[in-house]
Amino acid sequence: MKVDLYERIWMWGVGVMLALFFGTLANASFRYGFHPPSHVETIDPKAVLKSPQFRRQGVYVDGGGAVHVSAVGLMFAWLPAALTLPAETPVTFHLTSVDVIHGFQIVRTNGQSMVVPGYVSQFTTSFKAGDYLIACNEYCGVGHHMMAAKLTVVPKAQWRTPADTVATPTGGAHAAHH
Numbered sequence: 001m002k003v004d005l006y007e008r009i010w011m012w013g014v015g016v017m018l019a020l021f022f023g024t025l026a027n028a029s030f031r032y033g034f035h036p037p038s039h040v041e042t043i044d045p046k047a048v049l050k051s052p053q054f055r056r057q058g059v060y061v062d063g064g065g066a067v068h069v070s071a072v073g074l075m076f077a078w079l080p081a082a083l084t085l086p087a088e089t090p091v092t093f094h095l096t097s098v099d100v101i102h103g104f105q106i107v108r109t110n111g112q113s114m115v116v117p118g119y120v121s122q123f124t125t126s127f128k129a130g131d132y133l134i135a136c137n138e139y140c141g142v143g144h145h146m147m148a149a150k151l152t153v154v155p156k157a158q159w160r161t162p163a164d165t166v167a168t169p170t171g172g173a174h175a176a177h178h
């Protein structure tokens with residue numbers, strides 16, 4: 001089959017680009033542990049701030065000793081605005097929005113998820129000690145660029161379980177059905 005020179009150049013160009021894109025994807029997945037969140041749980045956006053899971057935002061420890069974070073996105077802030085977590089410990093984030101779509105991104109970590117009204121996003125990750133910026137990476141309105149929170153990760157031995165820790169029902173078992 002005779003393929004025109006320019007045709008061939010474009011075919012190779014497209015092939016190389018595809019290989020690059022797949023390579024980038026594979027690199028992000030395997031090297032940095034990026035993966036799409038796969039948790040499906042619904043919640044009434046208007047009832048978020050009254051719901052048992054999000055009435056109080058922040059860090060809590062469940063009955064089994066696992067660390068969780070409940071956070072809410074709204075134009076234009078994350079609640080809570082500051083978090084302190086233990087290093088080298090799996091932390092499960094539960095996130096939702098009361099208004100529009102936001103993007104919860106813990107900068108320079110693999111902790112990231114879209115935050116969609118009506119749904120509870122969930123992911124689990126762990127951190128090295130240090131200070132991190134939590135940004136919003138989905139354009140959500142005029143104050144988008146100001147939507148940020150602070151995460152402080154301290155060595156495990158220094159971390160104190162929050163005094164007001166409650167055995168708040170976690171994730172899966174707690175989808176809102178009304």
Ligand code: CUA
Nearest residue numbers: 102136138140
């Ligand atoms: Cu919230 Cu951009």
